[in-house]
Amino acid sequence: MSDEDFDPTQPYLAKELLRQAEAASKSRLDGLNKTKDRASSLLGWSLVTASAAIALSGKALAGEHTVSGFGAMVLAIGMIAVCFLCALVLMGTQIRPSWIYPVDLESMCKERRVTNEAELQVVIADELAIRDHDNFFVHTRKQRLLKWAWRASIATPLLSLLVAALFG
Numbered sequence: 750m751s752d753e754d755f756d757p758t759q760p761y762l763a764k765e766l767l768r769q770a771e772a773a774s775k776s777r778l779d780g781l782n783k784t785k786d787r788a789s790s791l792l793g794w795s796l797v798t799a800s801a802a803i804a805l806s807g808k809a810l811a812g813e814h815t816v817s818g819f820g821a822m823v824l825a826i827g828m829i830a831v832c833f834l835c836a837l838v839l840m841g842t843q844i845r846p847s848w849i850y851p852v853d854l855e856s857m858c859k860e861r862r863v864t865n866e867a868e869l870q871v872v873i874a875d876e877l878a879i880r881d882h883d884n885f886f887v888h889t890r891k892q893r894l895l896k897w898a899w900r901a902s903i904a905t906p907l908l909s910l911l912v913a914a915l916f917g
Contacts, residue, residue, distance in 0.1 A: 763867035763874070770877035774847035777881050781844065781888045788838035788895050795835060795902060799828035802909075820913025827905025834898035838891050845880035849873060 802825035809818030849857075857876065863869050 760867045763870035766874035767870040767877075770874040770881070771847070774877050774881045774884075777884045777888060778844070778847060781842070781884070781891065784888065784891050784895055785839055788835045788891075788898065791895075791898055791902060792832055792835035792839065795828045795831040795898075799825050799832060802828060817913035817916060819916045820909045823912045824905060824909035827901060827908065831898050831902045831905065834894050834901065838894045838898070842887055842891070844887055845883045847877065847880065849876055 802821050806818050806821035806825055809821055854873070857863075857872050858869065861868070861872055863872055
């Protein structure tokens with residue numbers, strides 16, 4: 750089959766294009782939700798740790814406790830940074846929906862002169878693929894922020910321990 754013989758509006762191919770576009774779009778949105786779930790979990794632990802570190806550093810600086818106030822402050826600051834990164838992941842996200850409003854579908858059909866069901870399926874598949882591509886960048890940005898939050902949540906206690914050992 751040459752490129753000239755290729756017709757994406759063949760019924761079997763149009764249905765498969767639409768099926769794959771719908772599956773990709775659903776998978777992307779599921780992945781974004783899982784990223785937010787992980788950020789929510791990390792946020793909970795980080796808030797608890799930051800709160801405890803703030804209380805401990807306050808007591809240490811007031812002379813009521815024997816632990817290093819500097820180490821506790823480093824822990825508190827680091828965990829607050831983790832909380833901030835998690836909050837950025839959880840903030841509202843402008844994603845493209847995985848559906849097409851009827852009025853938009855009508856205008857797309859008029860614009861591309863759709864005359865049969867197979868052509869319609871190709872138009873919908875193309876639009877869903879474009880939306881999934883746009884959502885890919887949103888998801889990638891959220892994943893990057895979550896990775897930095899995890900890195901900070903691992904490095905902060907180690908840095909806090911080092912500061913406490915050196916200055917405590």
